Amino acid sequence: MGRDLDKIDRSILRALSENGRLSIVELAQRVNLTNTPCSERVRRLEKSGHIRGYAALLDLEQLGHGxxxxxxxxxxxxxxxxxxxxxxxxxxxxxxxxxxxxxxxxxxxxxxxxxxxxxxxxxxxxxxxxxxxxxxxxxxxxxxxxxxxxxxxxxxx
Structure with missing residues (x-):
C-alpha cells in the first residue's frame, strides 16, 4: 500500500467513486489540483490498488436478469x-x-x-x-x- 492516504487522495477516491467517468480536468477542478499532479495521483492510486478498476453500472432488470x-x-x-x-x-x-x-x-x-x-x-x-x-x-x-x-x-x- 505504501504511504497513507492524504486529504487530496481521499477526495479523489470519493469523487471517482461517485462518478468514475470524470475526466482528469473535471477531477482536478473538484479536488483543487492542476491536471498533471491530479493525473499522477490517480495513476498512483491505481498502481497501489486503492482503485481496482472502472465499470458501468448496468440495469440488470432491463437486461433480463432481474x-x-x-x-x-x-x-x-x-x-x-x-x-x-x-x-x-x-x-x-x-x-x-x-x-x-x-x-x-x-x-x-x-x-x-x-x-x-x-x-x-x-x-x-x-x-x-x-x-x-x-x-x-x-x-x-x-x-x-x-x-x-x-x-x-x-x-x-
Missing part, C-alpha cells in the same frame, strides 16, 4: 483444500453475482442473478449443487433491494 436470489451454502468439509476447490469453482458460474465466506452456521452466502425462478432452479440444480463439497443449500428469493452499495464514497473516510 431475478435475485440469496443462497446459503454449507460444505461437507471446511479444510483448506475444500475451501480452495469451492472458491475456484464458484468463479466459473456467471449467474453468481457475489460469493462471501461466512463465519456462522453456514459457510458461504451467494447472490445469484437469473432471468426468472425457472432459470434459478436450473442454476441451483445444475451448477450450484454440483460445486465441490456442497452439503446443503438454502435459497431465499429477494422481493426488493432496499439498499445497494453502488456509490462507495462513504468508505473513503
Amino acid at each position: 431475478h435475485l436470489t440469496v443462497v446459503q451454502v454449507s460444505l461437507s468439509a471446511t479444510g483448506d483444500g475444500s475451501l480452495n476447490a469451492f472458491n475456484r469453482a464458484v468463479k466459473n458460474i456467471p449467474e453468481i453475482e457475489s460469493c462471501v465466506m461466512i463465519a456462522g452456521s453456514f459457510d458461504y452466502l451467494l447472490t445469484v442473478r437469473t432471468r426468472d425462478m425457472g432459470h434459478f432452479r436450473s442454476v441451483l440444480g445444475d451448477k450450484i449443487n454440483l460445486l465441490p463439497g456442497v452439503l446443503q443449500t438454502n435459497s431465499f428469493a429477494v422481493m426488493e433491494v432496499v439498499k445497494e452499495a453502488l456509490d462507495q464514497s462513504a468508505f473513503v473516510g
